[in-house]
Amino acid sequence: MEDEQAMQVISLSPIDLSLAALLVIGLALLSIPMRLQLSRQLLVAGSRTVVQLSLIGLVLKAxxxxxxxxxxxxxxxxxVGVAGVEIMRRQKRRFAGIWGIGVGTLSMFVSSFCVTVLALTVVIDIRPWYHPQYAxxxxxxILGNTMSGIAIGxxxxxxxxxEQRAVIEARLSLGFGWSEAIEAIRREGIRSxxxxxxNSMSVVGLVSLPGMMTGQILSGTLPVEAVKYQILIMFLIAGGTGFGTILAVSLGARRLFDDxxxxxxxxLRS
Amino acid sequence: MDGLCIENLKFPGMGPITLRVGPGACVGLSGPSGSGKTRLLRAVADMMPHTGEIFLDGAEANTMPAHQWRRCVGFLPAESAWWHERVGDHFPSPDADGLRQLGFSPDVFSWEVSRLSSGERQRLALLRLLAGAPKALLLDEPTANLDSSNTARVEAMIAAYRRRNDASVIWVGHDPAQLRRVAAIRFILHGGNLVRQASDGG
Known part of the structure; x- marks a missing residue:
């Protein structure tokens, strides 16, 4: 009985999706008389949503x-590569050369992969662990959130x-080591x-219903199962984001000083 | 070789500079803006890339970690920077004598840094530097924001520190009269080279 209920999925037809797309098109039309200068961006972004998600759908199917x-x-x-470029793009002042993309990508790679593999092998215990439906x-x-954390940090x-180069150099000239000299700034980077x-762990379920859980429930999963997966996901995201940001900001702080x-x-390049 | 010895110090636009400042000696350094006086001090403090060797009491800079070297050579930048809210948090221990000599009352340690004038900051930055007991002093215009009475206080404090600790001092300044007062040997930095000035002060 329960299994049967969980299987119920109302398949969306292209017509259903076209109706929803009318919302975006209507918004784009409205932006013309209001001179928001967003109609083009809205249509491009909407088209990208369709194309990118369709492609990933085909890839996942394969x-x-x-x-x-x-x-x-x-x-x-x-x-990982796309996320690494995105991290670099979001930096107002990024590291020159290979470090510009390297610091963020490496940290994201190490943190996201460790957390994902840990979840697949130990927590969910799926066989084989590389089963794409889970992986x-x-x-x-995890990547999406880790990317944001690292980019902000x-x-x-x-x-x-x-901004505070004078403070860092004043501390250096008083004989502080490099790590001590940038300690407070590194800490603020990691915190941010x-x-x-x-914040999102604090309000989840009260203010926001996460997209993943919503999607699962809409596609027929029992709410209790969806909730359990959402809790897992939140913890994995916290771990991936936290360790990734600590690693990236620490590497970046070291790179700001020479031997x-x-x-x-x-x-740095601006 | 005691004291501060600079040998073939070079970086783009500067040098090679060779200069010896004996223990307890003070060398005055002046020159037009942009001649590289500040950069020279920064290079001696190993705050910027350079070539050549710098010795302090026989020990070369690269033989020790950079932060240890900087603790020994005592670089005082022209603009001081502060990072804690209160003045006292920047000092390892209160130095009431030093405060009095510079014209402060002891309660300055409880002041907020944002209350300080530029002259007060400059004097307190000197006290903060001396609290670390460096063996040499690299002073970048240490009295630029001070009136004449506070200038005299700072000169007296540096002279006393130099004698008491046999410290080698390089004093960068703009005022020829002041440099004649504080430094027996004086140079002008010109085109990336040191030009010695007549010792009678002309």
């Missing part, structure tokens, strides 16, 4: 049909170091990356 770690590895590599959505949720670190996930503990803001 992956589900041929379960193999190589397929998962390729998709995961693309996801891809989990990785996607790194941006805060480099922007504050730039972590605060969004702490003679000099503040090297010339390593």
């Amino acid at each position: 992956l589900f049909d041929h379960i193999h770690p190589a397929g998962l590895a390729v998709v995961a590599a693309v996801m 891809i959505p989990l990785l996607g949720m 790194l941006d805060r670190l480099t922007a504050t170091a730039w 990356g972590l605060i969004p996930i702490i 003679r503990e000099r503040l090297r803001l010339d390593r």
Whole structure:
């Protein structure tokens, strides 16, 4: 009985989706007389939603049909790469050269993959652990949030170091070590990356219903099961974001100094 | 070789500079704006990349961690920076004598940094630097924001510290009369090189 209920999915037809798309088109039309200059952006963004999600749908279908770690590895590599570029793009002052993309991507890779693999092998215990039905959505949720945390944390670190260069150098010239000299700024960077996930853990279920849980319930999962997965996801996101941000901001803070503990803001590009 | 010895110090637009400041000696350094006086002090404090060797009491800078070197050479930037809310939090221990010599009452330690004038900041920054007991002093215009009575207080404090600790001092300044007062040997930085000035002060 319960199983039967969980299987009920009302399949959406292209016509259903077209009706929903009318909302976006209507908004775009309204923005013309209001001179919001957003109609073009709205239509492009709406089209991208359709194309990108359709593509990932096809990719997931192909992956589900041929379960193999190589397929998962390729998709995961693309996801991490795109997220790494996005982290770099969100920096007002980013590190020059390979470090610009390296610090964020490496931290995100280490943190997201460790957390995802841990969840797949120990918590959910799915066999094989690389089953894409679990691996891809989990990785996607964790990556998306870790990416935001790292981008905020790194941006805060480099922007504050730039503003407070006089303080950092004053501390250096009084004989503080590099790590001590930037301690407060590094701490603020990490805190700012972590605060969004702490906030969302605090209000989830009261103010916001997470998109993942909503999607699961809409597609027929029992609420109690959806809730359990959502709790898992929240904890995984907190871990991935937290450890990833700590790693990225710490690496970034180290990179701001050379081997003679000099503040090297010339390593940043605006 | 005691004291501060700079050998073939070079960075773009500067040098090679070779200079020895004996223990307890003070060398005055002046020059037009942009001639690199501040950068020279920063390089000696190893705050910016450079080549050449710098010794303090026979020990070369690169033989020790950079923060240890900076604790020894005592660089005082022209603009002081403060990071705690209260003045006293920047000092390891209260130095009532030092405060009095610089014209402060002891309760300045409980003041908020934002209340300080630029001259007060400059004097307190000197006291903060001396609290770390550096073996040399690299002073970048240490009296730029001070009136004549406070300038005299700062000069007296630096002179006393120099004698008591046999500290080598490089004093960057704009006022020729002041440099004649505080430094027996004086140079002008010109085109990236040191030009010695007549010792009678002309």
